[in-house]
Amino acid sequence: MAPPHPGDLAVRAGEEPWTPEEVAEARAGLTAEADRLREEISAAEEALTGLMRDSGDGAGDDQADTGSKNATREHEMALTTNNREMLYQTERALRRIEAGTYGLCESCGDPIGKARMQVFPRATLCVDCKQKQERRL
Numbered sequence: 001m002a003p004p005h006p007g008d009l010a011v012r013a014g015e016e017p018w019t020p021e022e023v024a025e026a027r028a029g030l031t032a033e034a035d036r037l038r039e040e041i042s043a044a045e046e047a048l049t050g051l052m053r054d055s056g057d058g059a060g061d062d063q064a065d066t067g068s069k070n071a072t073r074e075h076e077m078a079l080t081t082n083n084r085e086m087l088y089q090t091e092r093a094l095r096r097i098e099a100g101t102y103g104l105c106e107s108c109g110d111p112i113g114k115a116r117m118q119v120f121p122r123a124t125l126c127v128d129c130k131q132k133q134e135r136r137l
Contacts, residue, residue: 010103010111018114023097026121030094037087044080048073089122096124105129 009018052073096102103117104110107129116123125133 008100009097010101012111012113015111015114018103022114022118026102026117027094027097030090030097030121034087034090034094037083037090041080041083041087044076044083048076048080086122089124092124093122107133 009023011017093102096104103112103114105112105126106124108126110126112123112126116127123130
């Protein structure tokens with residue numbers, strides 16, 4: 001199946017249709033972000049491997065050293081988890097571009113808005129649905 005024509009991507013009333021250049025720019029930005037995140041995840045995994053290896057040889061460490069190592073390890077794990085989630089969202093946005101569903105709210109099906117997508121290219125909800133979701137949290 002051929003990829004959708006850029007002008008077929010969802011926009012809100014009053015917005016200009018997506019141009020091929022705008023879609024290419026969004027795709028390039030998302031691809032670069034995905035590449036950057038993969039590199040960061042790889043580097044963090046290497047750092048975590050080293051931290052895990054070093055955690056066993058803490059003989060003679062005082063409590064502050066042990067606590068510092070644990071805090072560093074937990075911080076790296078949290079950053080890696082966050083980067084994995086961002087990578088998932090970024091790859092998902094790229095798939096949505098290819099499927100022609102980029103810019104459609106996954107909750108109500110209405111257009112998210114081209115301007116919002118250009119500012120936050122991983123958006124999957126329109127402003128109204130996002131606000132409803134945040135109020136529930």
